[in-house]
Amino acid sequence: MTALLLVVWLATGFGTVFFARELSRFTLFDWPLSFYMAAQGASLVSLALIGFYAWRMRTLDRAAQAAAQQEPSS
Amino acid sequence: MSGKPSYFGKLSRYYLWYTGSFALFLVAVALLEQEGMPRLWIGHLFMFATIALYATIGVICRTANVTEYYVAGRRVPAMFNGMATAADWISAASFISLAGGLYLQGFDGLAFIMGWTGGFVLVALLIAPYLRKFAQYTIPDFLAARYGGGAGGRGAPVRAMAVGATIIVSFTYVVAQIYAVGLIASRFTGVDFSVGIFLGLASILVCSFLGGMRAITWTQVAQYIILLVAFLIPTMWLSAKHADNPLPAVAYGSLLPKLAEREAQLARDPREEEVRAEFRRRAADDAARVAGLPASWEAGKLEAQRQLAAARARNASLTEVRQAERALATYPNSVPDARALWLERRDANLARARPPEPHATPFPGATKEESDARRNNFLAVVFCLMFGTAALPHILMRAYTTPSVHETRVSVFWALFFILLVYLTIPALAVLAKYDIYTSLVGSDFSALPTWISYWANVDKANPLVSVADINGDGIVQLAEFAIDADVLVLATPEIGGLPYVIAGLVAAGGLAAALSTADGLLLAISNALSHDVYYKMVNPGASTQKRVTISKLLLLGVAFIAAYVASQKPADILSLVAAAFSLAGSTLFPVLVLGVFWKRANHHGAIAGMVAGFAVCLYYMLRASPMLGGSSVDAWFGILPMAAGVFGVPAGLATIVVVSLLTPAPGRNSNGMVDYIRAPE
Numbered sequence: 001m002t003a004l005l006l007v008v009w010l011a012t013g014f015g016t017v018f019f020a021r022e023l024s025r026f027t028l029f030d031w032p033l034s035f036y037m038a039a040q041g042a043s044l045v046s047l048a049l050i051g052f053y054a055w056r057m058r059t060l061d062r063a064a065q066a067a068a069q070q071e072p073s074s
Numbered sequence: 075m076s077g078k079p080s081y082f083g084k085l086s087r088y089y090l091w092y093t094g095s096f097a098l099f100l101v102a103v104a105l106l107e108q109e110g111m112p113r114l115w116i117g118h119l120f121m122f123a124t125i126a127l128y129a130t131i132g133v134i135c136r137t138a139n140v141t142e143y144y145v146a147g148r149r150v151p152a153m154f155n156g157m158a159t160a161a162d163w164i165s166a167a168s169f170i171s172l173a174g175g176l177y178l179q180g181f182d183g184l185a186f187i188m189g190w191t192g193g194f195v196l197v198a199l200l201i202a203p204y205l206r207k208f209a210q211y212t213i214p215d216f217l218a219a220r221y222g223g224g225a226g227g228r229g230a231p232v233r234a235m236a237v238g239a240t241i242i243v244s245f246t247y248v249v250a251q252i253y254a255v256g257l258i259a260s261r262f263t264g265v266d267f268s269v270g271i272f273l274g275l276a277s278i279l280v281c282s283f284l285g286g287m288r289a290i291t292w293t294q295v296a297q298y299i300i301l302l303v304a305f306l307i308p309t310m311w312l313s314a315k316h317a318d319n320p321l322p323a324v325a326y327g328s329l330l331p332k333l334a335e336r337e338a339q340l341a342r343d344p345r346e347e348e349v350r351a352e353f354r355r356r357a358a359d360d361a362a363r364v365a366g367l368p369a370s371w372e373a374g375k376l377e378a379q380r381q382l383a384a385a386r387a388r389n390a391s392l393t394e395v396r397q398a399e400r401a402l403a404t405y406p407n408s409v410p411d412a413r414a415l416w417l418e419r420r421d422a423n424l425a426r427a428r429p430p431e432p433h434a435t436p437f438p439g440a441t442k443e444e445s446d447a448r449r450n451n452f453l454a455v456v457f458c459l460m461f462g463t464a465a466l467p468h469i470l471m472r473a474y475t476t477p478s479v480h481e482t483r484v485s486v487f488w489a490l491f492f493i494l495l496v497y498l499t500i501p502a503l504a505v506l507a508k509y510d511i512y513t514s515l516v517g518s519d520f521s522a523l524p525t526w527i528s529y530w531a532n533v534d535k536a537n538p539l540v541s542v543a544d545i546n547g548d549g550i551v552q553l554a555e556f557a558i559d560a561d562v563l564v565l566a567t568p569e570i571g572g573l574p575y576v577i578a579g580l581v582a583a584g585g586l587a588a589a590l591s592t593a594d595g596l597l598l599a600i601s602n603a604l605s606h607d608v609y610y611k612m613v614n615p616g617a618s619t620q621k622r623v624t625i626s627k628l629l630l631l632g633v634a635f636i637a638a639y640v641a642s643q644k645p646a647d648i649l650s651l652v653a654a655a656f657s658l659a660g661s662t663l664f665p666v667l668v669l670g671v672f673w674k675r676a677n678h679h680g681a682i683a684g685m686v687a688g689f690a691v692c693l694y695y696m697l698r699a700s701p702m703l704g705g706s707s708v709d710a711w712f713g714i715l716p717m718a719a720g721v722f723g724v725p726a727g728l729a730t731i732v733v734v735s736l737l738t739p740a741p742g743r744n745s746n747g748m749v750d751y752i753r754a755p756e
Binding site for chain 1 (some may be wrong): 187188191192194195198199203479483484486487490491494497
């Protein structure tokens, strides 16, 4: 999962910059898309990624705990 | 678990009270200003009130307990840890220089925003939770335990190198912070620059000296609140003024098309063209002089001497004689000096001769190659800042202070959240300030210049921070006649927007808070590395806890004074110093940290070689490609800026670790077990 999130992160971080010139033709409410991505979008995506990761890891941790309690031998 | 909510509630209550009192304080000062309190006093009041506040928190939180001193007792709730990390993170460079950088560079400047925020993904996913699970005190601790090696397998060589890297990186960074403290203090209290440095230093020391990590954490939370308020108020004001919407991050979208229109208009304006032609002419003059070296140097020197003699002979006024004397005194001493100076001046003139670049367009360039080069540099800078972020010791140290691994992950989330509150506003501020200057300053009359211009122009006479000169003599300000330094924009924003002076004081206090909080964290990182890793783990493992904390405090004092001394020598500008620290951190520490967690085969030979290789490549590239350090930009690889040296350093470090680890024996069972442990769920 870490790898998957990193791919999303790479795509937003570097992908949008690499194709910034092509993307700037589109606009998102008044904003040129590439400018918006660089100024706010990429950072907000990062925040979402971290939040999702923290939540997901907690559920995984809890599941692992529950499993460990059911089988104390492992 | 049961005691935590009340602890959290108590803290929240304290900080609500604190925010309320701070608001009252602001209102009180605003009223005093209405009553005619002089500006200098307001500056003094803000400086001393905030510094006294930090010192008080430091005194209240004083401690001599090891866990409290190094990691704040490991019981900082995630949200507050996030806030403290944000304050740790938002340095003088972000607060003071970044908006100005965006103002000057347009789209290119956004690389800093992306890099500095994107890096937290790496921290959260790859490093911080694992460090917390390991639960020791410092970064070298982790590396030494993971890689082992050296005498008795205690990892002394790895530890020593990690300590070295920590110190070099943090020291470069802390110098930049202290420099900023001096700049702000001298500007707002009128004291000398070096006195300002030592004033700021005193307040840093009171806090970290007495209470270590614990005091710093709570001070940083307080500082974060101040810097957030200080940044948002003037920006919201400008935003409400120009976009009728007090939420700058949302509002400035509507200004972008207007700004683009104005830029296009200014680019075509014939009067602007007149001024630009004048700059081109000056640049050509300088180029001709450089071409005529060494004869032109001698001619110039004779001319300056002749002017002075003539002024004296005709009994000219004292100012004229002084002026002639100064011209002679500042004349370059030798032919190489003259070449460097004139080339620099030619480039500066050429830069001012260019029409304004559209703010929101990515990578404008005359040709496809030029535009590509800018894109590659943008990517390289983003890369360095991200990997640097993920390897900065003072940020990673914060991963140790939370109560659990889960709290660490959540705290990275909060940290980025609090950072974004400021960072989403920075590009907005740049656009708003640009719009304000382009529409109200440009085109106004020279006789009616706003007062902030003369004020800032006089702060540093040798290198004016703001300069306006009527170059084509038409009595109207053209954009090309106006130059502003990146470091001034945020500090001058309240005055540009026409806000009362109390807001200017508030912004200065915010900048001070940003610089002090980062400096605190960095100094602690350095002194912990020295006292914990070098003294306790390597020199004297039998030292008592009391002695360790005392040693740490003494070292802190020593490091702080050395840093202040270096800062008082006024090294290169803030942003480039900081960027250098990032590249070094990324190339040296990031590869060993990540491979240490995720690749069991990595061994201590690989770790040592990797750190050396990353550091060496990075440093070599900086020396080679930076004109400031004696290299030349012709030698740059793929046209990448020396600032982004980490783009070569990080892969070099990673590759070296992999190759050397595979060539040498696999690590022992201990480190395998440790990797399994830190990666196991709680």
